[in-house]
Structures are given as C-alpha cells and as structure tokens.
Amino acid sequence: MNFKMVAPCLLGIEGLAADELKYMNAQNVTAQNGRVFFEGDENILVRANLNSRFSERVQLVLGQFEARSFEELFQGVKAIDWADYIGSADTFPVKGYSINSVLYSVVDCQKIIKKAVVEALKSKYKISWFEETGPIHRIQFSIMKNEVTVMLDTSGTGLHKRGYRPQANDAPIRETLAAAMCSLSKLRHYHTMYDPCCGSGTILIEGAMLANNIAPGINRSFEAQKWNLFSDSVWRNEAERCRDFVKKDTDFIAFGSDIDSNALDITLKNAQRAGVDTFLKLDKKDIRNFNPTTQKGTLITNPPYGERMLDIRQVQKIYNHMGQKFVSKKGWSYGIISPDEEFEQWFGRKADKRRKLYNGMIKCCYYMYFK
Numbered sequence: 584m585n586f587k588m589v590a591p592c593l594l595g596i597e598g599l600a601a602d603e604l605k606y607m608n609a610q611n612v613t614a615q616n617g618r619v620f621f622e623g624d625e626n627i628l629v630r631a632n633l634n635s636r637f638s639e640r641v642q643l644v645l646g647q648f649e650a651r652s653f654e655e656l657f658q659g660v661k662a663i664d665w666a667d668y669i670g671s672a673d674t675f676p677v678k679g680y681s682i683n684s685v686l687y688s689v690v691d692c693q694k695i696i697k698k699a700v701v702e703a704l705k706s707k708y709k710i711s712w713f714e715e716t717g718p719i720h721r722i723q724f725s726i727m728k729n730e731v732t733v734m735l736d737t738s739g740t741g742l743h744k745r746g747y748r749p750q751a752n753d754a755p756i757r758e759t760l761a762a763a764m765c766s767l768s769k770l771r772h773y774h775t776m777y778d779p780c781c782g783s784g785t786i787l788i789e790g791a792m793l794a795n796n797i798a799p800g801i802n803r804s805f806e807a808q809k810w811n812l813f814s815d816s817v818w819r820n821e822a823e824r825c826r827d828f829v830k831k832d833t834d835f836i837a838f839g840s841d842i843d844s845n846a847l848d849i850t851l852k853n854a855q856r857a858g859v860d861t862f863l864k865l866d867k868k869d870i871r872n873f874n875p876t877t878q879k880g881t882l883i884t885n886p887p888y889g890e891r892m893l894d895i896r897q898v899q900k901i902y903n904h905m906g907q908k909f910v911s912k913k914g915w916s917y918g919i920i921s922p923d924e925e926f927e928q929w930f931g932r933k934a935d936k937r938r939k940l941y942n943g944m945i946k947c948c949y950y951m952y953f954k
Contacts, residue, residue, distance in 0.1 A: 586628060589734060590638035591618045595940040596763040600637040607634060620644070625813050629821040632738055632807070633800040636762035636793065640738035642723055643668070650731045651685045653695050660699035660733055666707035668735055668812060672717035675700060679724030686726055696724055696733070718809040739806030746803035747788060747857035755782065756885045756920075760942055761789040762799070764949060767938055768883050768918040770794055772833040777882040779873045779908075781839035784850030784863070786883050791859035794835040798825035802857070838875070840868040871904050879914035885942075888922055899929045906931030909952065916953035926950060 588609075592600040597614040601621075604612050607630050609621040619638070621627075631641045646663045650656040669675050677697045681687050700722065705711060721736040743758040764786065770776060772794045778786050792799055801822060808818055841847055847865045854860040870886075886905065888898050902921075906929070909917045919926070922945050927933050934950035941947065 585622060585624055587620065587622050587644040588628060588631070589618050589620050589642050589644050589732070590631065590635060591640060591642070592638050593617070593757070593760055593763070593941050595938065596637050596759070599763055599766055600635065603635060603637060604631060607631060625817050626821060628737060628807070629813065629817050630824070632742065632805050633821055633825055634798045635742055636766070636789070636799050637759050639741050639743060639759060640736055641742070642734035642736050642738075644732060644734055646731070646733040648731055649729050650726070651729050653686065653691070656686060656692065656695050656731060657699045659731060660696050661703045663700075663703065663733060665700050665703045668810075669700070669704060669720050670717055670811065671704070671708040671710060672714060674715040674717060674719045675722055676719070677722045677724070679726070681726040682728070684726045684729045686729070692724065692726065696722065719806060720810070721806070737805060737807035740803070742800060744803065745799050745857065747853050748783065748785065749856075756785050756942060758785055758789055758799070760920075760940060761786045761885075762793060763940065764883050764885075764918055764920060765790045765793045767949060768881055768916060768951065770881050770883070772796075772830050772835050774835060774881045775877045775879055776835070776837040777875060777880050778837070778839050778884045779841075779868070779870050779882070780884045780886045781841050781850055781865070782843075782846050782885070784839060784846075784853050786885060787837045787839045787850065787863055788854050788857050788859055790883060791835065791837055791854070791862040792857065795830045795833055795859070795862070796828050797857075797859065798828075801825050835862055836864065837862050838864050838866070840866045840873070842867065842869050870901060870908065873908045881916050881918075882909065883918045885920050898923065902926055902929035903931065911952065911954065916951070918949060918951050920947050920949045922947045924948075 590600055594617050597619055600619045601612050601614040604621050609623045609627050612621045648659040650659055677693045681689055686692055723734040723736055725732045745758055770790050770793055776790050781787055807813060844867050847867060850865060854863050886901055934952055935954045936951040938949040940949050
C-alpha cells in the first residue's frame, strides 16, 4: 500500500529533510515552508521515523481539500475512510492550526473535525459511543489559505526526542537543529570534531551519530508501532537495516569542552545512552583556553547568547575570543550559530557562508568559516 506523508521540520532545513528522504528512496518529495511532502509504502514510513535526522515527525496525509465554511470542513473530513486507520476502541485526539484562513478558530475547527470523524466511524462500526481506550491515533490538521490538510501522526513523541537526553543544561539546542548544523558543516566519518561550548553535548552526540551513520531513532519507540496498520516485521526489518548501515572502525573523534563540570557530566551520560561515548573526549575548559592540538578540525558550536544565559557585554567578549581563537587555516572549518545580527562584527571577520535557521522560535544565523 502506498501512502502520502508529510514531515514537518524547522524552518531553514527543509532542503536537508527533503534530500535525506530522497536518499531513503521516498518518492515525489516536495519541500515547502516548514514541511516536506513525500510518498512511499509502509517501509518508507518506518524508515523515515527511524532515520530522519531533520524531521520533527512523520504524518500520514489522509485528505486535502478547500474549506471556507464549517460545513465544508465537516463534509471534507467525514469523506475520509477513517475506519481504515482507526479501530472502534482507539483513541483519536485532534489538534492543529489555521493560518490566513476564513476558519481561523482552531478550537472550533477541532470540534468540527472530531465530530466528523465520530460520525464517519459511527456509520462504519454501527455504534453510538466511542470509549477511546485503545492506542492513540493523533489526528493533526493544518489550514493554510483555506487549504485543509488532515493527517495522522505516526511518530508520537517528536522525532527530535532521540531518547538519549532526559537531562539537559539550561538552554539545550534541539537535536534536529544540531544535526542540521553538522550536515551543513559537511561533517564526515574521518573528521576530528570540536565543540568548545558543548553544554549537554547535543551537537557532539548528533555529530557522532551522523558521522558514523547511526540512525537517530534506533533507540526509541513510535506511536504507530501500537497500531494494527503495520506489521511488526516491518519495524524489525527496518531496524536491522539501520544497524547494517552503521559505519564500523571510523577515524571520527569529537572533542568537547565547557566551563561547567556538571554540563560535562550530563554530556557523558547522554553520550552513553546514545552509544557514542567512545567517540568523545571531554575537558573542563574556558573558551579563552581553546588550543586544539590536531592539524585539522571541524568545529561546530552554539555559544551562550544574551536572550539565553548572559548579558550582551559578556556575549560580545565570547564572540571576540572566538574570533581570536578560531583562526583561518588549512584543514579547519568553523560553524557558529547565533541570533545576534552583529555576530560577525564582534567575531572580527565576515563568514564565508551564512544560513538562516531557527532554534525553536528564535531566528538565528549559522555562520560558516572554511577559507
């Protein structure tokens, strides 16, 4: 059976998400703002959940139609063959959003969609009441310029939750964004990586997983595993496929440092949960004492900034120290994410390349130096 799916993602990394889905053999991949549509069978659906480093979740697209009234919304939703996906005992909450549309009340849209699904299932199962005690089937909807997309979430917990980070420091970077930074810096399995502001280690861990081709979702579960829609063998086979693709005996190594010893303890525990602790070398050190000993290096970091932890004067000093320490030389590249539009001024030189990214709701820029 072939499905139409959509993978929501952070703004700025849609292209990366689209490319990785194509690499997984997904079909008809189309990137839009904040999401990527694609098609494939149940193997592709499971593969995307297990392997996507940049997507926030994987959703089945059940219907798309225009609605300018609640009646049109009700009839469009009711026309979907809901019994193909939701059993008579299953739980099916509804949530979503509306942007630039006539139907702007999200709460009212939720109620209408829920009612339409109930009416459709009543006709199929010949029952008047749904206990909703079974597995959760989260119905998602988006209404953009009156175009309705109705989806069923297969992931459950967002895909950025890899399962290795129950603890984090005060301002963790999202795992999907950290993975995107590593990809944009072209991190490879033969590289030596550095993060001199490693915090709870997210960038280091995502870098190690990317460099060694370790599937980000291999150590977690997904909502759709509890459904009757996909056989257990598909999940087992795809998980085994992930393990077969892990690179063995790589030269990758990652040096992480931070002034907070507690953060380094958390980094080590997170790396152990992710199974990449053997690739990491950690040291308590101030950024002013950053003196790498290797001939080559790929440095990727998320330094503290004003809105996050420090006042602006402290931040400017850190950027200035970075500019002095991150010198331009053959074999080295530096990637620094910051929301500060004056970062380059304080760093001391213009970036060779810039990429607009979002850390949650904070608009940032990824400054890349490699010349």
